[in-house]
Amino acid sequence: MRPLKVIVDQASLRHNLAIVKQLAPKSKIMSVVKANGYGHGLINVAQGLSESDGFAVLALNEAIDLREHGFEQDILLLEGAFESYEISIAAKMRFNLVVHNLHQLQMIEKLKLNHPIDIHFKINTGMNRLGFNPNEAKEILKTLQNKTHFKSITLMTHFATADEPKGVDWQLTVFNDIAKHFNFSHSVANSASIVNFKKTHLDWVRPGIMLYGASPIMGQKSSLLNIKPVMQLKSKIIAIQNLSKNDSVGYGETFKAKNDMRIAVVACGYADGYPRHAPTGTPVYVEGEKTLTVGRVSMDMLYIDVTNIPQASISSDVELWGEHIPVDEVAEKAGTVGYELLCAISASKRVPIEIIHG
Template identity: 50%
Template sequence: MPRPIKASIDLPALAHNLTIVRQHAPHSRIMAVIKADAYGHGLLHTASALKDADGFALLELDAAISLRDAGYHQPILLLEGFFSTHELALFEQYQLSAVIHHSEQVAMLLDFKHQELNLFIKINTGMNRLGLAPEQFPGTMKQLEENRYAHNITLMTHFACADESSEEESVLQQLQCFELTTKQYNHPRSLANSAAIMRYPKTHADWVRPGIMLYGASPFSDQTASDLNLRPVMTLSSRIIAIHNLKYGDKVGYHGLFQADRPMRIGIVACGYADGYPRHAPTNTPVLVNNQRSRLLGRVSMDMLAVDLTEIENAGLNSPVILWGAGVSVDEVAHRAGTTSYELLCALAPRVEKLCSSY
């Protein structure tokens, strides 16, 4: 038998979450963000569940080409654009759209003497990650308009703090900066990520770019995915492969970080940090055993972790364990581990088999 850990991917949940995006932004086109192997969920079957999206956004050129080869005709946007003039021929061949975020990309583009490409011009409105400074933007637009690109431009930015309820002023400042910078240009616009889609309707514009919400995780720390009517897409599960009875004072795992304060029964689960489970998840991080809520004990190992079976009815060898997903949210596990659901989903190891539900 293969090792029992697996990631079950609920394709109907993906489609459901896409409908939630449409409910929040009914007048915008949806650019579904499927970068990083669709946040660890698998590129092509995720795209199949999101086939009704108006476009796809990702970073990897080979992944974009694989989408085209699989027959997807929607706009496909490369969020970091191109990195060399050699890539531009592939952008043309596969009809890919590129984010332009610095002047060197503009120079490469103007040296490219072939047909027009679709461009998303990114403006740095305060996040200071990618994007043209507002004072650079008019000159860049002039260059592009003089070189046949005027009819193939969308304007975009990215919000730094849309996920924090206390940072509304920051979002509004970025929005104001974007509007002032672009007010004289009549081009489509794209601003809103998952958090802005749900919390700031005035940012929706022509295109929205949902990411984490598509995968059934909350973009907010003060609202759960369930609160937002989002369904978990990935359920990471495994089984109990060993059982131990502890006496008072017995320790568990590396460095004995957990010590039994009473007689206990524990199970060893075939899942560890080499599978993508967070190594720093502490004792009391929730798990489900036999569909009953339990907890992690001690330090996570490379291939195994320990869970408390003391109060779990009928738990034994091969009992099913859910690490996150249906019944215990990835957001809660991430919070206990001091990280984000984004990291946990994207960190799923290649050795974990993905099994897709029918769609």
């Protein structure tokens, strides 16, 4: 069996959830577990985050999966319903729906629901992805206040620059100018704003990436936030090659040895979710030592420098990210973000997941 695997530590999930509770003690926590729990496995993650007040997912099947595994918390569909039948299922199974356009509202109003539904009314405060235009939102909300098919209404928005110097005030002002006219619950804080802006800790907070141990703030190490990595991507050395000066390794001769070198071949490549564009010099951990990749990442393999790690041999364990190598460091080298790397593991469907229930 190929030695590549993902290890998911549920104790770290619980630890990171506790950090969110410390940061936002008066808010309910809607833990974001979309994209198969950011690549960690939906149910694995939900079990580790079972003390959450709610879960946010993208697809109806994810919400159903959570219910069928016994999770009774609020479950929010972040893009709402795409078809009318989904609304009927959501009402019956007590899912909350994001509503971000008139088409979705009209679908709900045309149905004769046996169960009133909870909605999260999304306001576009400047990110310009999803949400009602703020110039129209107030009047639309007035028409919804007395509708019997809505059990509750929560106002929400999403911040575009909570992790950047521009901050959140430019969007929060727009949101508050609408929200102050209604006695509805509020949900605005993502991971970055949970960390950076206490004023965003309203009725609900929606932590995502920080629950998985990656930093929500570019350039800030996750260790400074006291959050722990949940995923460890591990493989093994499957071959050793000795290079002479000017020898190359991998496709395209993108790396040539400046001196004699000892190179290890590791069973992991871009088809497994490792970033193809991770350049020479991306950190890895082997036999208690930090070292670097060399050459171009292949579909199924990558290459690391073990010249100064004589104990490294065939079958030596290699950590590609996790406890010793933060996923954010790998992402930064590859010109991307930790979110993408974690989710890419799930998308590959080639890497088995091992759970530590601790």
